[in-house]
Amino acid sequence: MTDGSSGNLETTRLQSAGPESTRPAYDRILLKISGEALMGPGQFGLHPPTVERIAQEVKGLHALGVEICMVIGGGNIFRGLQGSAQGMERTTADYMGMLATVMNALAMQSALESLGVHTRVLSAIPMAQVCEPYIRRRAVRHLEKGRVVIFAAGTGNPYFTTDTAATLRASEMSCGAIFKGTQVDGVYDSDPKKNPDAKRYDRVSYDEVLQKNLKVMDAAAIALARDNALPIIVFSLDAPNGLAGVVRGRGKFTTVDPG
Structure with missing residues (x-):
């Protein structure tokens, strides 16, 4: 583990690409973003200019x-844990949260297709009039045909977060890494927005994330990523051209890997 101002993707991939190469370090990735990322300056729901900006990054x-x-959370519309905390039965609250992720997935699909990017939404909860059911081989075929695939409705089961769903789908799709877009440029030992002395990590192991309770993903997602040796790259969605740059090993980010 190191701390500093920039992270490192998988060394051998970047070395083979060359320091000035524009070739991405990974051929297939899963992008995980929170529902809150789609709110923009708002406090609830979707902010169309923000959705379009993220779609431009993906394009x-x-x-x-x-x-x-892609896997997009639903916290901008409904969060199951919050509903449960307010007295709603947990299973019902979680299913409502899954439906919120479908709404966000459809919004992102619309934004991407308006930019000419062919996109498919695959839901873990079947709803044939709205999107396709999740079938692994179908999803792989869509990717091979150059389509962006958005996985919605989590795993289809309550008590599992979209972080866990993202790690599961990334493993099933044989993705090279999970790229988690956040509001900060990596992993810190505390909230940098509240603590100006927060320590930033360039690289951290799965075990350190669990032991130090670093806020990357929930424990189940981290454990699943560790078991499948799946790197997690944490970066800021607010950095201009951040996604394309980070996938090529540029800019600020934190790598979570075996260490």
């Missing part, structure tokens, strides 16, 4: 030939 990476899957 830029897609143009480089990277196969892209």
Whole structure:
């Protein structure tokens, strides 16, 4: 583990690409973003200019030939844990949260297709009139045909977060890494917005994330990523052209890997 101002992707991949290469370090990735990322300056719901900006980022990476899957949370519309905390039965609250992720997935699909990027939404909860059911082989085929695939409705089961769903889908799709877009440029030992002395990590192991309770993903997602040796790259969604740059090893980010 190191701390500093920039992270490192998988060394051998970047070395083979060359220091000045524009070739992405991974051929297939899963992009995980929170529902709150779609709110923009608002406090609830969708902010269309923000959705379009993120879609532009995805389009830029897609143009480089990277196969892209996405998982989007639903916290901008409804969060199951909050509903449960307010007295709602947990299973019902979680299903409502899953439906919120479908709404966000459809919004992102619309934004991407308006930019000319062919996109498919695959839901873990079947709803044939709205999107396709999740079938692994179908999802792989969509990726091979150059379509962006958005996985919705989590795993289809209550008590599992979209972080866990993202790690599961990334493993099933044989993605090279999970790229988690956040509001900060990596992993810190405390909230940098509240603590100006927060320590930032360039690289941290799965075990350190669990032991130090670093806020990357929930414990189940981290454990699943560790078991499948799946790197997690944490970066800021607010950095201009951040996604395409980070996938090529540029800019600020934190890598979570075996260490």
